[in-house]
Amino acid sequence: MPSPYLLFLGDTTEPGYAKTAFGLRDWARDRCVGEFVLPGATVTTGLPQLTPAQAWTDGARALVVGVANSGGFIAESWIPALEEALEAGLDIISGMHARLTDISALVYRAEQLGRQLIDVRTPPPDIPIASGRKRSGKRLLTVGTDCALGKKYSALVISRALRERGISADFRATGQTGIIIAGAGIPMDSVVSDFAAGAAEMLTPDAAEDHWDVIEGQGSLLHPSYAAVSLALLHGSQPDVIVVCHEAGRERILGHEEFRLPSIDETIAVNLLLGRRTNPAIRCGGVCLNTSSLSEAEANALVAAEEARLGIAVADPMRGGPALDRLIDSCLSA
Amino acid sequence: MPSPYLLFLGDTTEPGYAKTAFGLRDWARDRCVGEFVLPGATVTTGLPQLTPAQAWTDGARALVVGVANSGGFIAESWIPALEEALEAGLDIISGMHARLTDISALVYRAEQLGRQLIDVRTPPPDIPIASGRKRSGKRLLTVGTDCALGKKYSALVISRALRERGISADFRATGQTGIIIAGAGIPMDSVVSDFAAGAAEMLTPDAAEDHWDVIEGQGSLLHPSYAAVSLALLHGSQPDVIVVCHEAGRERILGHEEFRLPSIDETIAVNLLLGRRTNPAIRCGGVCLNTSSLSEAEANALVAAEEARLGIAVADPMRGGPALDRLIDSCLSA
Numbered sequence: 103m104p105s106p107y108l109l110f111l112g113d114t115t116e117p118g119y120a121k122t123a124f125g126l127r128d129w130a131r132d133r134c135v136g137e138f139v140l141p142g143a144t145v146t147t148g149l150p151q152l153t154p155a156q157a158w159t160d161g162a163r164a165l166v167v168g169v170a171n172s173g174g175f176i177a178e179s180w181i182p183a184l185e186e187a188l189e190a191g192l193d194i195i196s197g198m199h200a201r202l203t204d205i206s207a208l209v210y211r212a213e214q215l216g217r218q219l220i221d222v223r224t225p226p227p228d229i230p231i232a233s234g235r236k237r238s239g240k241r242l243l244t245v246g247t248d249c250a251l252g253k254k255y256s257a258l259v260i261s262r263a264l265r266e267r268g269i270s271a272d273f274r275a276t277g278q279t280g281i282i283i284a285g286a287g288i289p290m291d292s293v294v295s296d297f298a299a300g301a302a303e304m305l306t307p308d309a310a311e312d313h314w315d316v317i318e319g320q321g322s323l324l325h326p327s328y329a330a331v332s333l334a335l336l337h338g339s340q341p342d343v344i345v346v347c348h349e350a351g352r353e354r355i356l357g358h359e360e361f362r363l364p365s366i367d368e369t370i371a372v373n374l375l376l377g378r379r380t381n382p383a384i385r386c387g388g389v390c391l392n393t394s395s396l397s398e399a400e401a402n403a404l405v406a407a408e409e410a411r412l413g414i415a416v417a418d419p420m421r422g423g424p425a426l427d428r429l430i431d432s433c434l435s436a
Numbered sequence: 437m438p439s440p441y442l443l444f445l446g447d448t449t450e451p452g453y454a455k456t457a458f459g460l461r462d463w464a465r466d467r468c469v470g471e472f473v474l475p476g477a478t479v480t481t482g483l484p485q486l487t488p489a490q491a492w493t494d495g496a497r498a499l500v501v502g503v504a505n506s507g508g509f510i511a512e513s514w515i516p517a518l519e520e521a522l523e524a525g526l527d528i529i530s531g532m533h534a535r536l537t538d539i540s541a542l543v544y545r546a547e548q549l550g551r552q553l554i555d556v557r558t559p560p561p562d563i564p565i566a567s568g569r570k571r572s573g574k575r576l577l578t579v580g581t582d583c584a585l586g587k588k589y590s591a592l593v594i595s596r597a598l599r600e601r602g603i604s605a606d607f608r609a610t611g612q613t614g615i616i617i618a619g620a621g622i623p624m625d626s627v628v629s630d631f632a633a634g635a636a637e638m639l640t641p642d643a644a645e646d647h648w649d650v651i652e653g654q655g656s657l658l659h660p661s662y663a664a665v666s667l668a669l670l671h672g673s674q675p676d677v678i679v680v681c682h683e684a685g686r687e688r689i690l691g692h693e694e695f696r697l698p699s700i701d702e703t704i705a706v707n708l709l710l711g712r713r714t715n716p717a718i719r720c721g722g723v724c725l726n727t728s729s730l731s732e733a734e735a736n737a738l739v740a741a742e743e744a745r746l747g748i749a750v751a752d753p754m755r756g757g758p759a760l761d762r763l764i765d766s767c768l769s770a
Contacts, residue, residue, distance in 0.1 A: 173565045174630070199630065231507045234660030234692055291630035296508070296533065298629045298664045323667075326568030326714050330632045330668035337663055358568050361713075372709070379695075380660050 103220060103282070104193045105133045108157035109149065109168040112180050113142040118250040118356050120145045122197060123168025125279035129258055135162045140183060154183075154190035164220075167196040170250075170278065172327075172357050174199030174223070185211050193218040197278020199292065222281050223289040225301060232299035232338050234380055239309030242387065242433060243341035244319040245373050247363050248356055249328065251349035252419070253319035254280050256390040259419035260345065261316035263430050271314040274305050276335060280318045290320050291331045298331065302338025317341070323372050324364040325355060333376060340380040343387040343433050344373050350393045350404055366412065387433035388415030437554060437616070438527045439467045442491035443483065443502040446514050447476040452584040452690050454479045456531060457502025459613035463592055469496045474517060488517075488524035498554075501530040504584075504612065506661075506691050508533030508557070519545050527552040531612020533626065556615050557623040559635060566633035566672050568714055573643030576721065576767055577675035578653040579707050581697050582690055583662065585683035586753070587653035588614050590724040593753035594679065595650035597764050605648040608639050610669060614652045624654050625665045632665065636672025651675065657706050658698040659689060667710060674714040677721040677767050678707050684727045684738055700746065721767035722749030 107130075109123040117124075126134055127147045136152035139145075147168075154165065165187040167176070176184075176198050184194055184202075188211045196202050202219035203209060212219050242260065244253040257273055257280075264271035273280070275287025293301040306315040317339045321328030336344075346369050355361040364372075370386045377384040391408060393401035401418055405425050409416040415432035417425035441464075443457040451458075460468055461481045470486035473479075481502075488499065499521040501510070510518075510532050518528055518536075522545045530536050536553035537543060546553050576594065578587040591607055591614075598605035607614070609621025627635040640649040651673045655662030670678075680703050689695040698706075704720045711718040725742060727735035735752055739759050743750040749766035751759035 199628070232661040234695060291628070293629055294533070294625070295627055295629040295632045295665045295668060296625035296662060299661055323710070324713055326671055327566040327633055328630060329671055329710070329713075330664040331629045333657075333667045334629060334664035337660055361568060375706070375709075376657070376663070379658055379663075 103195060103285070104164040104218065106135045106162050107133055107164055107166045108152060108154060108162040108187070108192060109134055109137045109147055110165050110183065111137055111139045111143050111145055111147070112169050112177060113140040114169050115142070115144045117145050119169055119171045121250050122166065122170050122279040123147050125254060125283060126166060126168065128255070129283045135160045138165065138183070140179070154187040154192055158191045162192060164193040164195050166282065167194070167198060170197070176200045176202070176205065181205065181207055184208055188212055188215050188217045193220060195220045195222060195282065197223045197282065197289070199223060223278050223292045225288055225293045226304070229293060229297040229304055230300045231297060232303050236340065237306070237308045238311055239313045239315065241306055241315045241317060241339055241341045242343045242345065243317045243336065243339050244345050244347050244390065245332065245336070245369065246319055246322045246347045247366060247369050248322050248349070248352060249325065250356055251352060252347045252390055252392040256345060256347050256419045257316045257318045259426070260430065260433065263426065264314055264316065267430070269314060270310065270312065271316055274315050274317040276305065276318045276320050290335055291328070295330060295334070298334030299338035302335045306339050319347070322364070322369070323376065324369065326358055326361055336373060336377050337380050341377060341384055342381060343385060344377065345387050345390055345433065346370055346373070347390045348392065350391055351395055386414060388417065388429040390419050391416055393418045393421065437529060437619070438498040438552065440469045440496050441467055441498055441500045442486060442488060442496040442521070442526060443468055443471045443481055444499050444517065445471055445473045445477050445479055445481070446503050446511060447474040448503050449476070449478045451479050453503055453505045455584050456500065456504050456613040457481050459588060459617060460500060460502065462589070463617045469494045472499065472517070474513070488521040488526055492525045496526060498527040498529050500616065501528070501532060504531070510534045510539065515539065515541055518542055522546055522549050522551045527554060529554045529556060529616065531557045531616065531623070533557060557612050557626045559622055559627045560638070563627060563631040563638055564634045565631060566637050570674065571640070571642045572645055573647045573649065575640055575649045575651060575673055575675045576677045576679065577651045577670065577673050578679050578681050578724065579666065579670070579703065580653055580656045580681045581700060581703050582656050582683070582686060583659065584690055585686060586681045586724055586726040590679060590681050590753045591650045591652045593760070594764065594767065597760065598648055598650065601764070603648060604644065604646065605650055608649050608651040610639065610652045610654050624669055625662070629664060629668070632668030633672035636669045640673050653681070656698070656703070657710065658703065660692055660695055670707060670711050671714050675711060675718055676715060677719060678711065679721050679724055679767065680704055680707070681724045682726065684725055685729055720748060722751065722763040724753050724763070725750055727752045727755065
């Protein structure tokens with residue numbers, strides 16, 4: 103994929119929908135030269151705000167659509183900005199459901215200018231129906247109480263922490279941002295539903311007995327729109343260990359305010375209940391709490407309180423420290 | 437769709453995989469002139485065995501691929517038979533995942549001869565992400581302990597029984613066979629997984645408060661391959677009533693012998709647990725027992741025993757009688 107990147111935020115006002123841009127800033131910072139926003143946007147990555155022409159001068163070679171809105175559509179109002187990027191010399195990378203290559207204006211300009219339009223939310227061909235067969239190696243899956251609260255970051259931190267301990271571990275990306283970060287993966291939400299569990303099996307093949315696949319979770323089993331994706335991933339990845347991810351203070355489902363957030367306890371219980379179908383030995387390794395809205399003192403207090411209440415390891419993976427070490431220990435304990 | 441039909445069984449030896457042919461024989465008998473089998477097939481619908489040329493003479497205008505194998509593939513060995521059908525004057529209707537229009541030999545012959553290739557397993561365009569919004573009207577969903585054991589037949593019988601009582605009711609098809617029978621529906625297992633719950637919402641729109649949508653279930657929440665489809669359908673159809681379908685005597689998952697069948701009790705519990713997310717008032721209306729392998733006396737004894745054991749209405753919908761009346765009463769009781 104061409105890089106470095108200019109991160110396009112469109113006119114986004116909801117930080118939860120800019121997670122592709124944040125993910126690349128945080129996990130591929132050396133490949134990001136700046137951000138490009140439209141009037142009306144209130145979300146920022148904190149990177150330099152650049153026009154496509156300025157970004158090209160600063161070394162950028164591709165614009166990445168950094169937004170992951172509900173439905174994955176490319177807004178009509180973004181097209182002139184995307185054309186401007188092509189004209190400035192940038193290729194375009196998108197992980198939206200809507201495909202760049204289906205937008206005739208972009209296809210026309212890209213062809214004229216010799217630029218690439220790269221849609222990363224494209225499942226591989228020939229995904230099999232899931233077999234349910236037990237595979238060798240160890241698997242950890244991050245699951246959540248909702249979307250957009252830390253399942254990808256948690257998986258990235260856990261896979262890095264395992265490697266720092268000298269353990270063979272792969273981060274397995276299941277969404278657009280993870281795939282751009284890792285350079286590989288399967289966009290689970292884009293797979294035809296009959297084959298979705300099979301895609302998860304394909305993503306985490308047989309491995310050495312002491313190898314860990316750390317799999318990026320998707321959605322939530324208790325989400326009114328996306329639970330099917332979560333269940334396919336749970337069944338197909340047949341995790342030995344789940345880690346439940348939750349954002350401190352979130353009480354309603356993002357974008358579906360009429361739905362209360364499930365509790366951490368409920369989320370553990372329903373994942374173990376259903377996960378047991380393909381891995382009877384499934385267990386919960388702990389909880390990753392996203393405490394980004396809290397001070398360090400508040401965060402530490404909440405982590406300690408939740409650990410006492412739940413009786414399992416709890417950590418904010420982004421804050422690290424001894425809590426994260428205990429969480430990793432808990433995931434590894436047989 | 438062109439009809440009457442010649443039902444193509446290929447070289448199928450597993451009755452569970454010939455459910456499209458059986459479904460059309462049982463629910464669209466007046467549109468079926470016969471069956472067409474290849475050497476090696478042991479499954480039969482009991483209809484006259486005809487060549488495509490004989491079927492044309494008897495009035496057939498389309499060959500329907502009557503097989504629903506795991507993965508939905510069109511076997512290489514079937515192609516000459518399908519070409520023979522085109523040559524005899526028949527169009528071809530298929531509900532497989534693999535598309536007739538992707539098989540160049542068939543496309544070439546069909547164009548040459550002026551025949552149609554009709555792929556019914558095609559989701560509608562512009563399916564929205566599920567909103568989770570409560571819709572007006574009543575909904576009943578058949579759910580199962582496995583695939584291919586009576587969810588479609590049960591929904592067809594229940595919708596007919598409701599109409600016979602003067603109640604407004606629609607059968608809502610979610611699979612290939614149901615769609616050919618009903619002439620409408622959405623093939624749930626072919627929808628991209630992020631949109632699958634949205635497809636179920638689209639299938640069962642707002643309706644009059646006393647109208648019932650009776651929705652054909654798919655797979656099983658405890659199936660190692662297809663549970664995602666079942667969960668999307670459960671969340672998106674937000675049923676007021678579920679009816680659990682089970683085949684007497686089946687102990688292992690069809691085609692996945694290493695997985696034991698979940699019990700009826702487990703199946704009720706997990707469907708109510710997850711279904712409550714989009715309809716807190718969800719309840720189980722009863723159990724449809726497929727007793728086709730039993731004598732009438734054995735079937736009646738089993739239905740009575742299961743009714744006593746479970747404490748809810750149990751009936752074999754294909755045998756009808758007072759047990760079915762009690763099941764319908766139970767589904768309608770508020």
